[in-house]
Amino acid sequence: MNKTFDNTEQIQKKREDYIGWTDYFMAVAFLAAKRSKDPHFQVGACIVNQDMRIVGVGYNGMPRGCSDDIYPWEKGKKKLYVCHAEMNAILNKNSSDVWGCTIYVKLFPCNECAKIIIQSGIKEVVYVSDKKAKKVEYKASRQMLKDAGVICTQYKPKVGTIVIDFDEDNDSSPLETEKRSE
Numbered sequence: 494m495n496k497t498f499d500n501t502e503q504i505q506k507k508r509e510d511y512i513g514w515t516d517y518f519m520a521v522a523f524l525a526a527k528r529s530k531d532p533h534f535q536v537g538a539c540i541v542n543q544d545m546r547i548v549g550v551g552y553n554g555m556p557r558g559c560s561d562d563i564y565p566w567e568k569g570k571k572k573l574y575v576c577h578a579e580m581n582a583i584l585n586k587n588s589s590d591v592w593g594c595t596i597y598v599k600l601f602p603c604n605e606c607a608k609i610i611i612q613s614g615i616k617e618v619v620y621v622s623d624k625k626a627k628k629v630e631y632k633a634s635r636q637m638l639k640d641a642g643v644i645c646t647q648y649k650p651k652v653g654t655i656v657i658d659f660d661e662d663n664d665s666s667p668l669e670t671e672k673r674s675e
């Protein structure tokens with residue numbers, strides 16, 4: 494019996510349907526992907542340290558100063574310019590380094606991202622989609638990550654969908670849409 498709470502009244506139990514850590518970090522990666530302007534494929538990444546703190550988030554997009562209204566999004570052209578989600582997440586880090594961290598990503602990383610992941614000291618990759626596995630870039634990334642001892646785990650989230658209802662704590666009228674430039 495916990496001495497701090499040894500009253501005889503019924504104690505309300507915590508809720509049980511909260512999301513687990515892995516679903517949470519993967520959901521952050523998926524949410525970040527929603528910021529991507531790539532019309533064909535949106536990728537997000539979330540880096541987590543050994544204390545389960547998020548230390549970096551990123552998505553695929555044009556470099557700073559290179560307008561995503563002007564630079565090309567066509568397949569075959571964009572690859573010259575687009576910064577990948579993993580690279581952005583690492584560069585956006587709010588800690589001194591990402592040594593020993595885990596990166597949660599929508600898509601298994603390409604060869605360029607694998608090199609950056611390895612060299613930054615990230616020790617684990619958790620991904621959902623492996624849809625590009627047959628491409629040479631992804632065969633190379635898988636090989637490099639394996640040889641570098643980076644653990645790669647495909648993850649099937651425990652929940653199929655996570656709904657975010659911005660109105661859930663509003664009793665009556667829905668939120669007024671505030672005009673903001675994005």
Ligand SMILES: O=c1ccn([C@H]2C[C@H](O)[C@@H](COP(=O)(O)O)O2)c(=O)[nH]1
Pocket residue numbers: 531534535536552553554568571572575576577578579600601602603606
């Ligand atoms: O590791 C990766 C691989 C790809 N992306 C981004 C880059 C592009 O915007 C899209 C699609 O890539 P393709 O060159 O058409 O394969 O996904 C990424 O962020 N991270």
Ligand SMILES: [Zn+2]
Pocket residue numbers: 577578579602603604605606607
């Ligand atoms: Zn990449």
